[in-house]
Amino acid sequence: MGLFVLGVGLSTLLSVGLESTHWFPEDFPVGSIGAGLFAGLFGGPLGLLIARRRLGDRLSAALRESGGKWRHGRLTVTPGLIVFEPYRRQTTLVRGTREEYRVGRVGDDTGRRPPRRQLLWINPQLHIVDLDTDRGRREIALLPTALTTLRERLSEPSLAGDASSSPSGP
Numbered sequence: 425m426g427l428f429v430l431g432v433g434l435s436t437l438l439s440v441g442l443e444s445t446h447w448f449p450e451d452f453p454v455g456s457i458g459a460g461l462f463a464g465l466f467g468g469p470l471g472l473l474i475a476r477r478r479l480g481d482r483l484s485a486a487l488r489e490s491g492g493k494w495r496h497g498r499l500t501v502t503p504g505l506i507v508f509e510p511y512r513r514q515t516t517l518v519r520g521t522r523e524e525y526r527v528g529r530v531g532d533d534t535g536r537r538p539p540r541r542q543l544l545w546i547n548p549q550l551h552i553v554d555l556d557t558d559r560g561r562r563e564i565a566l567l568p569t570a571l572t573t574l575r576e577r578l579s580e581p582s583l584a585g586d587a588s589s590s591p592s593g594p
Contacts, residue, residue, distance in 0.1 A: 483574060486546055486565040494546050501577040525557040527578055533571055
């Protein structure tokens with residue numbers, strides 16, 4: 425959402441800049457209506473494009489040891505493995521070392537959400553589920569759609585596993 429707003433803001437600045445440099449013809453109705461139209465038509469898609477490039481096919485999530493402090497970051501998910509790259513504070517700038525977790529089980533989505541006192545640190549719409557990993561139990565907070573994607577990607581059969589299970593012989 426933040427990058428969407430950034431795209432609209434950049435488009436607004438561009439349209440105001442073009443108007444102030446008299447790039448448009450004199451009788452062209454740019455003004456505030458034109459700037460708003462330009463920002464709406466080009467800013468939204470620009471913000472979504474920036475967000476897609478920054479995140480790609482990764483998932484944005486918060487991760488913590490049970491009862492610990494939340495760390496925001498992005499997840500690269502492959503069958504049985506999660507790679508967590510922490511963000512710098514709550515921005516989407518990656519900072520720190522990548523952490524790999526072998527996942528044994530993803531807990532059930534019981535609808536558990538962050539408490540109100542953590543409203544400034546974590547999105548209240550996220551669902552918290554337990555994650556059993558090779559490093560012990562963790563808690564992960566994701567949007568419900570991202571949680572579904574996480575489960576699907578963790579359980580996808582690997583291509584190497586499919587090739588080795590097929591009968592080989594003449």
